[in-house]
Amino acid sequence: MTRDLTTCSTHVLDAALGVPAAGLGVRLADATGAVLAEAETDDDGRIRFDPGLAPGPHTLRFETGAWFAAADRDHFHPHVEVAFEVTGEQPHLHVALLLSPFAYTTYRGS
Template sequence: MYLPLPNPRFGQTRGSGSWEGRGMEPGSSPLTTHVLDTASGLPAQGLCLWLSRLEDHGQQWTELRKSYTNPDGRCPGLLLPGQMKAGTYKLTFDTEGYWKQRGQDSFYPYVEVVFTITDETHKFHVPLLLSPWSYTTYRGS
């Protein structure tokens, strides 16, 4: 059984808003992600990830949620409706844990995607294309 490595994020606190394991309808969250394993051509199921927001005038990351990708490689409910506010966010993906569960070494132990939200009325989708030796991300729709 694989146990995740200690959280690699510097200066992180765990927020009281963590709600791991609660299911949400795909269309109900203003922020979603989708991880595809480009080495196998399949969704990256069971990949652990954390969502954090930069607080304290840019000095401290606060963890909002820990979650795992579903069988389709999606994590549809990262934030509850109304929970999004303008600011800087970070998605941290435990890529090393994902590849170790598959018996594969990888170059990147984790991937951090940092992005800024200026209009909290919009929906945001942050896909990740992943292989053991590379990754790509972009703002999706």
């Protein structure tokens, strides 16, 4: 059964310090680049976005440079942009990010 809209959440962990990445700015956009939502991660490094997503490509842009700079930490990536595809087959997508000053890993969580 195909669903009309899919919800989306993210969780960011500071892998270098072993703690959630609280206060990190994240922007959710559609295929045209239109911003659907913007938020900052909570104390646990999480955001659950309100808008439902139609099928198609989307991106999450994590403002990592500003976040590291605010903590006076050296870093390499000014931002991390994760592209993902919404198929409409799942009611929810969770996009996780493991972050360090000079590397990152992302995966589809549950």
